[in-house]
Structures are given as structure tokens and as C-alpha cells.
Amino acid sequence: MTTSVPASRIPEAVHRRRWAILGVLMLSLLIVVLDNSILNVAIKTISTPAPVGLGATQSQIEWAINAYTLVFAGLLFTSGLIGDRLGRKKVLLGGIAVFGIGSALAAESGSPGQLIAYRALMALGAAFVMPATLAVLMNVFEREEQPKAIGIWAGGVGLAIAIGPITGGALLDHFWWGSVFFINVPIVIIALVLMVWLVPDSRDPRPGRLDPIGVVLSVVGLVLLVYGIIKGGQLADFTDPTVLATIGAGVVVLAAFVVFEMRSDHPSLDVSYFKNKVFSSAMAAIALVFFALMGVTFFSVFYTQSVRGYSPLQSGLLMLPLAAAQMIFAPRARLVVQRFGNKATTTAGLVVIAGTLAAFATFDADTPIWLLEVIFFLMGTGMAHIMTPTSVVIMQALPREKAGSASALSNTFRQVGGALGIAVLGSVLATAYRNGIEDKLAVLPAGLRDKAGDSIEATLGIAQKLGPQGKLLVGPADDAFLHAMHVTAFWGAGVALIGAVITALYLPGRTRANEQENEEEELVAALD
Structure with missing residues (x-):
């Protein structure tokens, strides 16, 4: 069991500027999360044939996303240990620099293959950034302030989700598709300067071997x-x-x-950690919620842009309620945990996520857009009440000196869950779409049928080249995609419900400490 660390462990000069340090750490986190949220609205543009995009197929788009997440997840274990050994500040600086170089190269990609390769390079840098940010946070805040700091840190994810699609949409409206990666470069430069100035170095006095x-x-x-x-x-x-x-x-x-x-x-993965059912269920919750959400994000872009006809910027603005809900509720989720406990809070969050995913199975081409906005807001609310309590459980399950390893493990499960979500739900989407459109492609030359069945964007791209004859494919393409989206949404909802069952069984309920905190808050309120 983790014990509280005396205040003397943190130098007073560092303690005084801890909130400024948190701000810098959130900027670094923003860079890593921003990249994926920006890419979400650019998926359709990148799949458009040159010169507008790269003409990437759906499977190539999935690999452009998963090349990042797989390299990121695979190196998090080692990057956390390297940060523990060499110092988190050094690792942060090096990781951000590599990420910036990869971003500049990705912006100039000439083919889907090059984009996939440079995305992997970006992930190499990001893998050293993400665990170090949370590890530094755990070393500059005392235990009693850690839940609040982690809540704000988690809110930074919501901020990145909000900024990413809107920024990406605005860039795509005015610049070439590569601008969604090039935008990372100035952020990297600012982060490097602030890191050198503000962030203290820390390391594990007894780091593990690589x-x-x-x-x-x-x-x-x-x-x-x-x-x-x-x-x-x-x-x-x-x-x-x-x-x-x-x-x-x-x-x-x-x-x-x-x-x-x-x-x-x-x-690199200490399997003994998973003997603790609370720790294991928290990790499972993180993996399963990202499995469901990343898959939904993947198909929602094609729904809003290809079926509904919104521009990249409009599509990004439509996701604003999801991000706003995370920004509002992530820093406050600890208050819900204090009153109701980790089990009730996290389980309720997963049930809300399952309900919102199931709602996508009712959407069609003319569903009122305000309903989509409500669903996105509820989705963000559910996510905020999952990420904050599970992050606190995971980070406090290990000693402060192992913060890098705990952060790496948490983020690994998040990324692996997201990668598998895109792979599995993306494959469900692709299979259902191909089965739904296949018999409608008989009007096409034999050489085009297989390519046209790859995705709705491939079908619409070929239909546009065929002129009046191709217009006959637009309606069937929309119908096939909507059916595929409904099937995929039900799969995602099922996964979220599995997570809810796991957390309901194994996460701790309301503790005596929660009750004492509530009694103290009520007493203070009464005295005021």
C-alpha cells in the first residue's frame, strides 16, 4: 500500500511554482493529444485523391492512426523506465523534439506509406512525453493535492479534443492537408522553452533495468x-x-x-500489479472506454462529412460539446467520487458511454443535428467521470518513485485499447459497408468494383468521376454506410457495458475516508 510522502521530499522553490509547472505539463500533453484529435477531421481529406489528399484507402487511414498508437503503446513501458533512470525533464525535452521533427516530416508526406512511417516517428517522441508529464506531476504535488492536479491534467485532454478538430477544420479550409501536422511545430518550440525554464528534473533512486x-x-x-x-x-x-x-x-x-x-x-510490465483487482479493473475500464470511443470517432467523421455533407471545420465544431463536457466535469469528478465512491462514479460513466454509443444506431441522414450535439456532450460527461477516478486509483496504487511506470502502464492500456478499437470497430464498419454496397456496384467496370467497396469515400470518389451515371451510387452508399455505422455502434456499446460490469464488480465503493471528507466539507459550509 502506498504511504504518504513527507513535504520535505519536495523543495520549497519547486512547490511554490507547482501550478505553473502543471500548466507546462498540460501544454506538452496538448501536443500529443492534439495530433490525434486534429487527424480525426482530416481523415476524409487525406482519403481524397491527390492533389487534395493522398488517396489513402480506409485500411491505410487505419494504419496511419494505428502506426502512432502501436509504437506509442509499445514504447511506453521502456520510456517510463528511461525517464525514471535518466531524469524526466531530459526525457521530456528529447521526446518533444523528436515529435516536432516527425510532425514536420509528416506534413510533407508524398504517399500514404510515408505518412504511416512519419506518424510512427511522431509516436516515438510522444511515447517519451506522455508518461513523463504525469510522473513529474506526481513529484511536484503532495498526495492530498494529487487528485485535484490529476483532474486538471485530465481536463487538458478535453481541451486538446476541443482545440484539435476545430483547429484542424480551420486549417483544412485554408491550407493543404499537411498543415494539420505542421501546426505542431510552433507548439513544440514554445513547450521546449518553457520546459527548460520551469520544470524540475526528477528520477527514481532505484530505477528498473531496461x-x-x-x-x-x-x-x-x-x-x-x-x-x-x-x-x-x-x-x-x-x-x-x-x-x-x-x-x-x-x-x-x-x-x-x-x-x-x-x-x-x-x-517492463510488472504482471504482479494485476493481482490487485482494483488496479486491474481500473486498467480494464480505461482500455475498454478508449476501445469504444476511438472506434466511434473513426466512423463519426465519415458520418458528418460524407453522409451529412459538413466541411472539416463544421465537423470539428460539432465535436465541441464532447470536449466542453470533459473540460467542465474532469476537474470536478473527484467531488463526485468523494460523495459516491469510485465504483458508482466509474460504472455510471461507462453506462452513459454505452447509452450514447447505442444512440448512434438510431441516426440516419436527416437526424436533427442538435441530437448529435446532446449525444456528444453526454459522451464527454461519461468519459470525464471515468478517466479521473481511474487515473487516481492507478497512480496512487504505486509508490511516488514508480510514477513513471504507473503512468506508462495507464497510457499503454489507453493506447492499446484505442488501437484495437479502431482495428476491430473499423473492420466491423468496413465489413458491414462492403456487404451492404457490394450488390449495388454491378454498374461499375469490373476493375473498379473492389476499390469502390473499400469505404464510402472510395465509392463517392468513383461515383463523382462517372458523372450522371455515378449519381445512382450516392444513395446506396449512404444507406450502406448508415447500416454499417449502426452495427458498429452496437458493438461499441457492448464493449462499454462489459467495462461497466467489471468496474461494478471490482472497483471499491464509497469508503469511510469519502464520508469524512463530505462531513468536513458540510461542517465548513455550515460555519461559513
Whole structure:
């Protein structure tokens, strides 16, 4: 059990500027999260043929997203340990610099393959940024202030989600698609200057040894698993021998990774942490909510832009309620936890997420847009009441000196959950769409049918080139996509409900400490 650390552990000069340090850390977090939220509104543009975009297929778009998340997740274990060993400030500075270089290169990509490669380079830098921000936070705030600081930190995620789509949409309205990556460069420069000036260095006095074999096994296993899932969706056939072999190989390699980590005297993933049911259920909640949400974000962009006809900027503005809800409720979620406990708060959040995802299964081409806005707001509210309590549970489960490892583990499960969500739900979407549109493509030349069935954007792109004849495909394409979206939404809702069951069973309920805090607050209010 983690014990409180005396105030003398934190130098007074650092303690006085702790809120300014938190601001800098949130800027660094903003860079990492902003990239993915900006990319969300650019998906349709990048899939448009050159010169407007890169002509990327749906599977290439999935890989552009997952190349980032897989490298990011695979290196988080090691990056947390390197930060513990070399110093978190050094790791932050190096990670942000690499991220900035990758962003500049991604902006000038000449093909989907180059974009995927440069996104992986960006992830290399981001992997060293994310765990270090939370580790530094845990080292500049005392235990009693940590929940409040983590709540504000989590609110920074909401801010990034808000800024990302709107900024991305505005850039795409005025500049080329690569501007959504180039915008990271000036933010990186500002963050580097502020980091050097404000952020103190910290490290683990007894850091763990690096685990290169574990890192390789985890990355290879995840890549094989995700590749197999995406390939199955692309072929609309999960019984294909290549698909089954790839998925099977991924599962075997990941099983070997777990066995190796259990036997290693310096594991990057300490499997013993998961003997604690509270810790495990908190991690599962994070993974499952991002599994559901990332998959929904993926199809909602095509719904708003391809089916409803909104511009990238309008599409970004439509997601503002989701971000606003996170910004409003994430810093205040700790108050709900104090009154109702972790179990009730997190479980209710997951039930709300499941309900909002199920609501997408009722949407059609002329659903009132205000209803979509309400759903996004409720989705952000649910997410805020999941991320804050689970982050506190995870970070306080380990000693302060292991903050880097705890942060890495939390973010790994978040990223792996998101990557699998995009792969699985993206494949469900692709399979359902291809099955729905296939019999309507007979009017096309044989050579175009397979490509047109890849995604709604591919169908509409080919239809536009065919002129009047192609207009006959627009209606069926919209109908096929809406059916595919409904199927995918139900899958996402089911995953969120599984998370709700896990947290209801294993997260702690309202504790005596919660009751004492409420009694003290009521007494203070009465005296005032």
C-alpha cells in the first residue's frame, strides 16, 4: 500500500511554482493529444485523391492512426523506465523534439506509406512525453493535492479534443492537408522553452533495468494482431487463412510476452500489479472506454462529412460539446467520487458511454443535428467521470518513485485499447459497408468494383468521376454506410457495458475516508 510522502521530499522553490509547472505539463500533453484529435477531421481529406489528399484507402487511414498508437503503446513501458533512470525533464525535452521533427516530416508526406512511417516517428517522441508529464506531476504535488492536479491534467485532454478538430477544420479550409501536422511545430518550440525554464528534473533512486526483449515482443505481437484484424475487415472475410494466421501469430507472441515478463527479474510490465483487482479493473475500464470511443470517432467523421455533407471545420465544431463536457466535469469528478465512491462514479460513466454509443444506431441522414450535439456532450460527461477516478486509483496504487511506470502502464492500456478499437470497430464498419454496397456496384467496370467497396469515400470518389451515371451510387452508399455505422455502434456499446460490469464488480465503493471528507466539507459550509 502506498504511504504518504513527507513535504520535505519536495523543495520549497519547486512547490511554490507547482501550478505553473502543471500548466507546462498540460501544454506538452496538448501536443500529443492534439495530433490525434486534429487527424480525426482530416481523415476524409487525406482519403481524397491527390492533389487534395493522398488517396489513402480506409485500411491505410487505419494504419496511419494505428502506426502512432502501436509504437506509442509499445514504447511506453521502456520510456517510463528511461525517464525514471535518466531524469524526466531530459526525457521530456528529447521526446518533444523528436515529435516536432516527425510532425514536420509528416506534413510533407508524398504517399500514404510515408505518412504511416512519419506518424510512427511522431509516436516515438510522444511515447517519451506522455508518461513523463504525469510522473513529474506526481513529484511536484503532495498526495492530498494529487487528485485535484490529476483532474486538471485530465481536463487538458478535453481541451486538446476541443482545440484539435476545430483547429484542424480551420486549417483544412485554408491550407493543404499537411498543415494539420505542421501546426505542431510552433507548439513544440514554445513547450521546449518553457520546459527548460520551469520544470524540475526528477528520477527514481532505484530505477528498473531496461527490457528490450519485452518491448520487441509486445510491439510485434500487437502489430500482428492489429494487422490481422484490419486485413479481415478489408477483405470482409475473417475466415481467410492469412487473416487467421496473422491474428493467431499475434496472440501467440503476446502470450509469450506475458510469460517472459512473469519470469523476468526486470520486467517492463510488472504482471504482479494485476493481482490487485482494483488496479486491474481500473486498467480494464480505461482500455475498454478508449476501445469504444476511438472506434466511434473513426466512423463519426465519415458520418458528418460524407453522409451529412459538413466541411472539416463544421465537423470539428460539432465535436465541441464532447470536449466542453470533459473540460467542465474532469476537474470536478473527484467531488463526485468523494460523495459516491469510485465504483458508482466509474460504472455510471461507462453506462452513459454505452447509452450514447447505442444512440448512434438510431441516426440516419436527416437526424436533427442538435441530437448529435446532446449525444456528444453526454459522451464527454461519461468519459470525464471515468478517466479521473481511474487515473487516481492507478497512480496512487504505486509508490511516488514508480510514477513513471504507473503512468506508462495507464497510457499503454489507453493506447492499446484505442488501437484495437479502431482495428476491430473499423473492420466491423468496413465489413458491414462492403456487404451492404457490394450488390449495388454491378454498374461499375469490373476493375473498379473492389476499390469502390473499400469505404464510402472510395465509392463517392468513383461515383463523382462517372458523372450522371455515378449519381445512382450516392444513395446506396449512404444507406450502406448508415447500416454499417449502426452495427458498429452496437458493438461499441457492448464493449462499454462489459467495462461497466467489471468496474461494478471490482472497483471499491464509497469508503469511510469519502464520508469524512463530505462531513468536513458540510461542517465548513455550515460555519461559513
